[in-house]
Amino acid sequence: MTQHLTAQNGAPIADDQNSLTAGRRGPVGLQDWHLIEKLAHFNRERIPERVVHAKGSGAYGTFTLTQDLSRYTLAEHFNEVGKQTEVVVRFSTVGGEAGSADAERDPRGFAVRFYTKNGNHDIVGNNTPVFFLRDGIKFPDFIHTQKRNPITNLKDPQAMWDFWSLNPEALHQVTILMSDRGIPLNYRHMNGYGSHTFSLWNKQGERFWVKFHFKTQQGVRNLSNAEADTLKGIDPDHAQRDLYGAIEDGQAPKWTLYLQVMPERDADSYGINPFDLTKVWPHSDYPLIEAGVLELNRNPQNYFNEIEQAAFAPSNLVPGVGASPDKMLQARLFAYADAQRYRIGGNYNQLPVNCPHAAQPNHYQRAGAMAGGGCPYHGAQQESGVNYGPNTQQGPEQKPQYAEPPLAVEGNLDRFDRFEEENVEQAGNLYRLMSDTQRQALADTIAATLSQVTAPVQQRMLAQFAGADAEYAERVAQAIEAVRG
Template identity: 55%
Template sequence: MSSNNNNNLTTSWGAPVGDNQNSMTAGDRGPTLLQDVHLLEKLAHFNRERVPERVVHAKGAGAHGYFEVTQDLTQYTKADFLSEVGKRTPLFIRFSTVAGELGSADTVRDPRGFAVKFYTEEGNYDLVGNNTPVFFVRDAIKFPDFIHTQKRDPQTHLKNPNAVWDFWSLSPESLHQVTILMSDRGIPATLRHMHGFGSHTFKWVNAEGNAVWVKYHFKTEQGIKNLAPDLAAKIAGENPDFHTEDLFNAIDKGDFPAWKLYVQIMPIEDANTYRFDPFDVTKVWSQKDYPLIEVGRMVLDRNPENYFAEVEQVTFSPGSFVPGIEASPDKLLQGRLFAYGDAHRHRVGPNHNSLPINRPKVEVKNYQRDGGMALGNNGGSGAYYEPNSLGGPKEAPQYKTSPFEVSGNADSVSYNSDDHYTQPGNLYRLMSEEERTRLVQNIVGAMTPVENNDIKLRQIVHFYKADSELGQRVASGLGLSVPGGL
């Protein structure tokens, strides 16, 4: 009798399983027989159920939703999903902490990843940012070293504040992000009560080929809410999955979180004269110079059906562009264009974009073949090289990336601005006295375990250069004095 139309348990190759409670043995006591192929397959699959966790952003939560255009910005970009007011595009978002492992607590002081995959009619567009507008480093060559400081010491297997502050004190460009991280916003109350940012500068190109520079800002409609450190620590011990649970429950009961998307637009030529390098991801653009322009609204209205299939296997890359959106010369972005896709090819497999959560809504046509998990018919008997005379897909010149001017020598150089202090100093001076006090307390608490006073003094100098009061208060809290000569 056919088993196709019933609810029989089957093996991965579709054969019905007769006994899923008892392994096959030689006699009642065994030993177990190697011929029990169902047992072997079950154990072998179990051993492989966990793909390697992400090196960064390992702990995350996700949801499905949609993006709806509310303002016509076709004068700036030809991106199809932004082409008309009212147009809706399905999306998937993943929120995450940066430094912790897959089982770490949600309510730690850490930036939050804010990655959005738009399933557009011209392919997937990934906007892979954080809940902060800046980052710790501005060149991809420093990123592995920075992340090493956030991970565990290779000898003790413990988090190492000496490494954290040693790196930061020797990398003054990190001061702006450190100041944000140590502020109230370093521990959001929930994933729903925080902003999101593309962080990098990107390029928008319109139908006429005219380009502008752009930065993305997602503003939460739920309002900003943060956790006090003592409450965050209490929750971390009692419910380490607090943020994950909150997001799931809110959507499950119909309290759909939403964000308004805004952009800042900079004319191409302004990049040469603006007072900060607009491609330096440790800096922000003044909203007085480049005001926020509304684009649309993002709503999360559906929870994943399966965490592993969707949240764990979803892959994002800043290099997943669509026509009308392109890269800028941002040095950190340039490195991420390679690193993210390469991480997914290692972690999930070379055909990660074929998985349902990553698969574009449009048909994929290319000459990439084979590799692990080559789903579908692997290109069938069609052409497998290009150019060909067999009617295979061809490039479309109208979608070529727009040019931008470059000049100078091929060399390893830094950004031409070493002003790492004006913007974090301005941020401190914008805070209320209560916010300043909490900032200093958080910094002092984080630096107190550092064993080397030279590291502490080096970092104090950075805080002092940003704002003398800030430097003095941090030094006093650590029982030290601001080094002379400042």
Template identity: 60%
Template sequence: MKTKKTLTTSAGAPLSSNQHSQTVGEKGPVMLQDYKLLEKLAHQNRERIPERVVHAKGWGAHGTFTVTHDISKYTRAKLFDTVGKKTEVISRFSTVAGELGAADAERDVRGFSLKFYTEEGNWDLVGNNTPVFFIRDGYKFPDFIRTQKRHPRTNMRSATAMWDFWSQVPESLHQVTILMSDRGIPQSPMNMNGYGSHTFSFWNKDGERFWVKFHFKNQQGHKHFTNEEAEQLIGKTRESYQEALYGAIENGNFPKWTLKIQVMPEADAEKVPYNPFDLTKVWPHADYPLIEVGELELNRNADNYFSEIELAAYSPSNVVPGIGFSPDKVLQARIFSYADAHRYRIGTHYEALPINRPKSEVNHYHKDGSMRFFDNNEGNPNAYYEPNSFNGPVEDKSVEEPPMKVSGDINRYEFKDNIDDYTQPGNLFRMFDEGQRNRLFSNIAAAMDGVPREIIERQLVHFDKADPAYGAGVRKALGI
């Protein structure tokens, strides 16, 4: 005979019928028919997109570019055609090597990217806070970046990998010298310059081409951390750049940069004693002085970091009439790789997202693919190929870029061994005062901690060739 069990409370009193029904209900299952639960969980599983392979950790804001000087004799680009003209901008600054969770105040090169929403479409200037880079050939870029990322066995950064690469790629010395100097850890995005770094080109209404370099000079003053100051700051916060940039704009202290350019007549490229398209070289200011163009001001924080900064997709391939490219081998590689990275990271139609979409009219023949959420070509269902007979958009030939004159063998740089990699780094070293040199030596010695002796000796040869005092100072700091 079965005995009926009476449910009781924790105090032993019998449960009321209402309490009994509540207890039974609480013990019941969650069903797959609870579509609200499933949708919420499924969405959370997909909230993240792949982080950038390079420049993953970034900070940015909205702003305005204002023309202050007339440069219409060099370029027909309409954003520069009138003094006082304003163009909306979205900016993104970043470290190179660190992941999304990395500390802001690391010794690293900083990315400096700007998207100009011009009346002719978007112009993206995607550069760094340095006028040069570690390599002059895009073929070396994946290998260089691997030396900056985590070692496959230890899953930690490898000083050995970095110096092993640099010591066998002497063209890196110019950038290494900048990175290990006082300039290696800017205190904030507002306290660093920005550079297009590459050589680009301007072309005017008369079809004349000029080679050009872009310089954004900060108006807040250059301020940098020492290794010790940066380590102390990282111990307190890993978000120091985000805090500084966001806080300054929220408080109305809008950071500003002055845009200046160097302009080289097209024919001069064959005359100068260096390759003006070599990303490891600068143009002497005495030969090609800075010409002021305008002012960049950042004056509005993003309302949603993900949709306005993380989804912002910059590519050197985004130019407007009057701005063009050059034979710079790394630039040519980036024209492909950046847009391709965005197609992988964000999606086929990443340029249709609100933050990337031009504010001017856009017509194109992109078709189908994932996230095809827009209607192009004014809904004309027959205008999905070109040329067509159904009033589809056509290219404006009146703004066609003039032919680019190119000479030289089709080849990669590494097959040549007669390039001077030491004069410009040596000149930079000789510009430093005694204190700056001593900090450079100390920073290099600290960065070489644990690196095998044979790699150190190989790198020291490059320092010697730039300037004997450079090599001697590093040896003293290393105690060898």
């Protein structure tokens, strides 16, 4: 007898694959209690390491603006050429535990915090411009497939490929992950991306959609499967060692920040959904605009205090930078900060690495675990009798001049069909950009694990590959036969 899916209170779930959104492109409605329950429970599944991005490395540095972006944004760190902003950056692998090897085939986290005069601005992205999913309601399920099987406690290729075969939106990112780009040489020799679409707005109230690209000045370099397997045995912490050593030796790694900027009015008529995290914006449509240089030049003095407790969150936004209707981003706006409250505590922003270095915290939030220290860069917050607003006791007041322009939304609040968007075209375009050697390496890497799963899953994946490019499917099928001998 088939069991029906329920929430934790036993209520049947009608749709577990689509968030409740206003119109087909969103935004997501806060009343989607099933989404909130899934994300909130997911954030509490591991103690004490991060649920994802558990193993990481980090350092401090500066961001120097090389082009004034005031025509797009009033964010102060993106105005005035030559301005320097203190930053902290954390790199990571996504799926592995805290003791896993740095050379695993896995996306890499690329999180940047700007300590701006108007608060902390975090860009919490990866080394890839896209992701496996476009809707955050699927994220807990996806990560379960990347972690250990609950019975065997082993990594589970069947779960991984079964999920991907039922979610064709993942094919673009799967193609990147299984390609030569899937194992960066180290953190210095890889790019970083905000991945999501964010918003910028200027003093005139004009909104622009934006994507952030950090291009390494060290050059992109990657590992083959054989090289990675050797490194995992010789030095599982090689990327951490490389980053720390380079900075100590005075070889400060650098990245150039570029932006892709889309006028707000373009979104409705553009050929793809600009808020779909599984898609890129072709540079021919929206060219890269150079913005500045990110440099890492100072190692932490205490790894746990400064990197392990660094609490990045996409919801750390500042005036001039905002979110977008991107469904994955909207889920992360809640999930990341909530995970940090659980992992570190409700007052995690009082820790030195998390408090705003260049801005005075001033709010009505009081009490909670570890309260009272205050931001060490500005001293303890005044503990007056007023912990509410508005008030007549000279408490901090809101600043309406920083309000984001209104976002027009339309459409029915509903859970829209997950197969509405096109899924395979950009994966096919990427495949056709590869050399013959790269295509074969991609097929061989896929076959190494896809050969271990059931025939129905293999057939669903081969159909996806064929939809992207017929040769793609043929190469993978031949590689599977070669593995079987």
